[in-house]
Amino acid sequence: MVVKIKTKHEVESIAPYVLGKKLEDVQKELGLKSIRKMSENENIYGCSDRVKQSLASHVERLHLYPDGLATDLAEAVSKELNVRPSQLLFGNGSDEVIRILAKAYLNPGDEAIMADVTFPRYRSNVFLEGGKPIIVPLTNGVHDLALMKDAITDCTKMVFVCNPNNPTGTIVGKEALLSFIKEIPSHILVIVDEAYFEYVSTDDYLQTIPLLKEFPNLIILRTFSKIYGLASLRVGFGIMDESIVSELRKVKDVFNVNHIAQVAANAAILDQEHVRKCSQLNQEGRSFLEKEFTRLGLTYFPSQANFFMVDCKVSGDEISQYLMQNGIIVRSGSLLGYPNMIRVTVGTEEDNHYFISLIEKNLIEQGVK
Structure with missing residues (x-):
């Protein structure tokens, strides 16, 4: 039977987020002995050992509701980042913080400015709240801050800058971004998404972060899903x-971050040596891939993240299928x-060398x- 209850117009007008297949399903489908997932920008080195050690002692509390304010986690993060706990709002991934912002601040017809190729959850969450996404083209894979500033109207409520940008990995320079933040009217939220900051x-x-005192309309997004290796815990x-923060707490779900996730994140942020090690290994991997792309005559966006957008001289769908058949999953640019x-x-x-060998073979x- 077909359900005839009509959804709201905004839901009908958006497409669902495209999820990849389970590794086990791909491996079985293609008859592969092993498979390497290089598609979702996860930390290939996993989480800190401190996280694993911390979780064992908390399984006896699974019957209790979590702390709705994430008090212990807020204290740990505040000490690491030198901010007050009251300046922090936690979510089920930074995706949820974006959704909470849209719910709290957007009325139907309000505008939110963002890049044309960036994290898609900005656009969908704005649209679902009846807002109007204002899309500004990237220039050579980088946010065009001048065009974004020119796009501001009396209806503008928020501006998103993903830095480094997903999916291009590019950044906007410090002077350009500082000038941009200074020039945005104080009644417009400037949301800088720093998921790949580390x-x-x-x-x-x-x-x-030091700019928060001067610009109360500035919001900075961070995540434990990337370098901290806690993507599954959100x-x-x-x-x-x-x-x-006070206004957003009125909107967020009361128990939006589960207890195990809070415990893991608390342990993760205390192990900054793990963060530094992963960052250094990523820099080494980035340098290797840059040199190999250049050797092979392939163009790519200069990345400051843990991923690259690269042109392999065939369609993204074609090369991603070729790589998957040979045991590597990437994300098609299509x-x-x-x-x-x-x-x-x-x-x-090992992953990087194997990936390059397949590209060269192709x-x-x-x-x-």
Whole structure:
């Protein structure tokens, strides 16, 4: 029987988020002995050993509701980032913080400015609240802040800057972003998504947290899903003015971050040595892939994250299928706004070498190398 209850217009007008197949299903379907997942920008090195040790002692509390304010986690994060606990709002991934922001601040017809190729949850959450996403093209894979500023109208309520940007991995320079934040009217929220902050190695990157005192309309998003290796537990957070946190707490689900996730994130942020180690290994992997892409004559966006968007000289769908048949899963650019590219996560040294060997083999088979 077909359900005839009509959904709201906004739901009918958006497509569901495209999820990849389970590794086990792909492996069985293709008859592969092993498979390497290099498609979702996860930390290939996993989480800190402290996390694993911390979880064992908390299984006896599974019958209890979690702390709705994530008090212990907020205290740990505040000490690491030198902010007040009252400036932090935690969510079921930073996705939820974006959704809470849209629910709390957008009225039908309000506008939110964002890049044309960026994290898709900005657009969908704005749209679902009756807001109007204002899409500004990237320039060479980078946010065009001048065009974004020019797009501001009397209806603008918020602006999103993903830095480093997903899926291009690019950043906007520190002076450009600082100037942009200064020029945005104080009644407009400036939301800087720093999910890949810990992977950045360039000096030309704006440290945004010190700006919170001067710009109460600034919101910074971070996550435990990437370098901290806790993607399956879904913990993200926003750093912002206390007055905004107070308003968002009215909107968020009471128990939105489960107890095990809070315990794991608390342990994870205390192990900054693990973060530094993963960042260093990622830099080494990035450098290797950059050199190999150049050697093979492949174009790519300069990345400050743990992934690359690279043009492998065939369609993204074609090369991703070729790689999957040979045991590597990447994300086709056709799903990300770049149909002739793929997005590949920086893997282990072994992963990266195998990936490059397959790309080189494919180029030879095409007769272009």
